[in-house]
Amino acid sequence: MKKAYVNGEEIGEGAVTFELxxxxxxxxxxxxxxxxxxxxxxxxxxxxxxxxxxxxxxLMRASQLDLPVSKAxxxxxxEKVVRQIGGEENYRKALAAQGLAEADFRRELEKGxxxxxxxxxxxxxxxxPTEDEIASFYAAQRQAGRTGDATLVDLHDQLRELLxxxxxxxxxxxxxxxxxxxxxxxxx
Numbered sequence: 750m751k752k753a754y755v756n757g758e759e760i761g762e763g764a765v766t767f768e769l770x771x772x773x774x775x776x777x778x779x780x781x782x783x784x785x786x787x788x789x790x791x792x793x794x795x796x797x798x799x800x801x802x803x804x805x806x807x808l809m810r811a812s813q814l815d816l817p818v819s820k821a822x823x824x825x826x827x828e829k830v831v832r833q834i835g836g837e838e839n840y841r842k843a844l845a846a847q848g849l850a851e852a853d854f855r856r857e858l859e860k861g862x863x864x865x866x867x868x869x870x871x872x873x874x875x876x877x878p879t880e881d882e883i884a885s886f887y888a889a890q891r892q893a894g895r896t897g898d899a900t901l902v903d904l905h906d907q908l909r910e911l912l913x914x915x916x917x918x919x920x921x922x923x924x925x926x927x928x929x930x931x932x933x934x935x936x937x
Contacts, residue, residue, distance in 0.1 A: 753798055754935045755805045764804065768797035804864075806928040811863040816870075818862045826858040871924040878912035886912060 753760040772793045776786055786793070831840045844851055878886075886908055887901045896904065 751798065752937050753802055754933075754937070755802055756809065756933050758805065760798065760801045760805055764801040765794070765797050768800040768804070769794055772797055772800075802929075802934060803925040806925055806932055807864050807867060808860060809932075810928055811860070811867040814867065816863045816866045818859050818866065822862045823855050823859050826862055827855065830858075868921065872917045872920050875913075875916045875920045878909055878916070882912060883908050 773786055776789070776793075777783070781789075827840075831837055834840055834843055844854060883905060884901060887896065887904060890896050890908075901908075
């Protein structure tokens with residue numbers, strides 16, 4: 750299996766597996782069958798490796814910039830995790846099961862919060878979708894038969910969020926592409 754190195758640091762298999770699981774979840778939640786996903790696994794694994802490289806580049810850049818992260822920022826991230834896994838008791842059990850000290854976990858969350866700040870900076874200039882853009886997108890989706898009986902009013906917020914997400918994704922793709930030009934990426 751191909752390995753990748755970013756500025757001499759290996760992209761761990763865990764990072765690739767994490768990105769692959771996100772891709773599989775994305776595609777299955779968007780109508781791909783289990784069989785279609787299985788057939789696509791080699792391509793998805795390649796894409797997961799590239800996404801892991803992008804994540805590594807973002808982590809490296811965020812640590813270079815030493816973006817400030819407060820204790821409150823990390824506390825908020827811990828609270829999100831506690832809610833996601835069903836409470837404080839489950840949180841403690843999960844840490845123990847993974848052999849993680851809470852301080853080490855909090856340091857990892859701090860890195861993530863720092864990357865989130867970098868992403869927000871990179872996307873700060875991305876404008877919100879206009880009402881005309883939302884209406885045009887709805888019209889195209891309706892013409893393609895993808896809206897069912899839903900009206901523009903019914904789908905407005907969902908479409909706005911989708912267009913916003915797509916625009917931010919393009920901004921991040923450009924940002925990561927720029928980071929790639931200044932990095933040494935090797936495949937072995």
